[in-house]
Amino acid sequence: MKSNKILMKGNIAVCEGAIAAGCDAYFGYPITPQNEIPAYMSKKMVELKRVFIQSESELAAINMVFGAAACGKRAMTSSSSPGISLKQEGISYLCGAELPCVIVNVQRGGPGLGNISGSQGDYFQSTKGGGHGDYRLIVLAPYSVKEMYDLTYLAFDLADKYRNPALILSDGIVGQMMEPVEINTDIRDKRLEIKKDWALGGCKGREPRLIRSLIMEEGGLEKHNWHLKEKYDEIKKNETRCETELVDDAEIAIVAFGISARICKSAVKKLRQQNVKVGLVRPVTLWPFPEKIISDISKKVKKFLVVEMNLGQMVEDVRLSVNGACPVEFLGKPGGGIFNEEEIIQKVKDIL
Amino acid sequence: MNKIFGRCYSLKEIKHSYCPGCGHGIIHRLVAEVIDELDIREKTIGIAPVGCAVFAYYYWNFDVTEASHGRPPAVATGIKRCLPDKVVFTYQGDGDLAAIGTAEIIHAANRGENITTIFVNNATYGMTGGQMAPTTILGQKTATTPFGRDAKREGHPIRVCELLSSLDGACYLERVSVSNPKNVLKAKKAIKKAFENQLNNRGFSLVEVLSQCPTDWQMTPVESVKWVDEVLSKTFPLGVVKSQIKEHE
Ligand SMILES: Cc1ncc(C[n+]2csc(CCOP(=O)(O)OP(=O)(O)O)c2C)c(N)n1
């Protein structure tokens, strides 16, 4: 395998991952802390003779994605929390119309204009809806620059495979941090090729096609919703991704995603050196959520500790998965603040 | 015997759901005739709006998608940029284009997107029950202007063609109506021009069609066409508002 090790920023890794995955079109609107993405794409996409547009708003960007996706192209947009809020209507339509695309959220502190430092306050919005109606997004949570690359690449394949939008839920810290990334230069060959026999492109030689989310026929929408449910069940079955570390003999299992998990990882290491039996569960897909893995672990550990940079959002999913089998403690930091290892170590000792 | 008139191929043989006397049916027909005449059905992608024309995609016999309220120009941009050799058009009402979707139409026009927009101005929100639109004229009573539109309270009617005419990316803007056979023929010519412009890569074209909504205007179909001619077209004068198509082209 040909590969290339390059030092790059998380946000640039998203772009490189998208380009490697064959992203045909990017549409976006500036917002900190993801501005490197549209800036980088404005150069790279044009050089590659692919489509780049700086749209007039997030509303326009997500609807341009809708158009590009409707003609079977691999389309992407990126934004940060307030901008993602504006995209919610479009995301609901994309889900209703079953159009694949990739949406990147480099989260910042909220609610409202909040601040521009990294946060994990959009967990609910990403995994529980955010737009109207019954729908699910495939939500991937990178915790390193390498994963910004890999998961963005993967997101395009998953989106196409299931005809569903996939969301990269990152944050300002992972977006801005720099790490060496190994880029597979022959990765394009491995791209999942899926026949899009639903895409628009003019009806030459076939019956006209229609892409819509409006279904007014008697019982039609209910049927469509059940069909979506079946698809979501299939995604749950096949695509749950989760990393566990040192959980086999652990008394306390920390559950964290994204940048929080990165910090917890080194806290776990230090605690182990002090002979504290602690392990780490890191959901890589926030939806589908690794319910079964957490449920299984709940039968072995004394306690869970959920660590996230918000007021307690994923902790609800952990509690549902644990279903009373053991206590679930919570350590949170809202408003764009970041943990240090010591806080986590102290909390583990407190609840031991 | 020579057949001189018939159903156009770009319209499906389906009964449409518009009220008697509604302009939408005529405008659909004109769009379909033009697509047939230009022989572009197999490379056309239409974008249906929300509003009374939401079911346009049942009637058109070519590839169609929908857009959320006001966003057809953004959807069209995504399609046309990805498939530049296809013919892409949006079909939008005045609530859609001139209220919730003002930003999208201005910026699509300004970028000079090589698309065609059919803009149906019936001075009201038809589907939701005849509320005020940005195009509702002064004094006009609607479900939400029960005392008649008052400039001090509700602002002035927006003239979309004139508004867009200052944008360098807009190549062709014409206002027509479907209130009588003569106007219908002119409307068809304008729609054809707007599609030809796209085929010739000339950038953004919009045809504003004054259209009757007898139901929400609470008029008979005959009264409604008279109202278009005698009242509505005073606020929205018919004619070419902008044409950057050079004569020799
Ligand atoms: C986000 C959103 N807001 C409101 C609506 C409700 N709505 C449906 S059609 C319509 C008005 C459409 O009016 P117009 O574009 O003038 O079309 P007409 O019905 O007159 O043909 C509105 C407000 C909607 N579908 N979506």
Ligand code: SF4
């Ligand atoms: S309400 Fe008005 S615009 Fe809508 S179908 Fe009826 S006449 Fe036409």
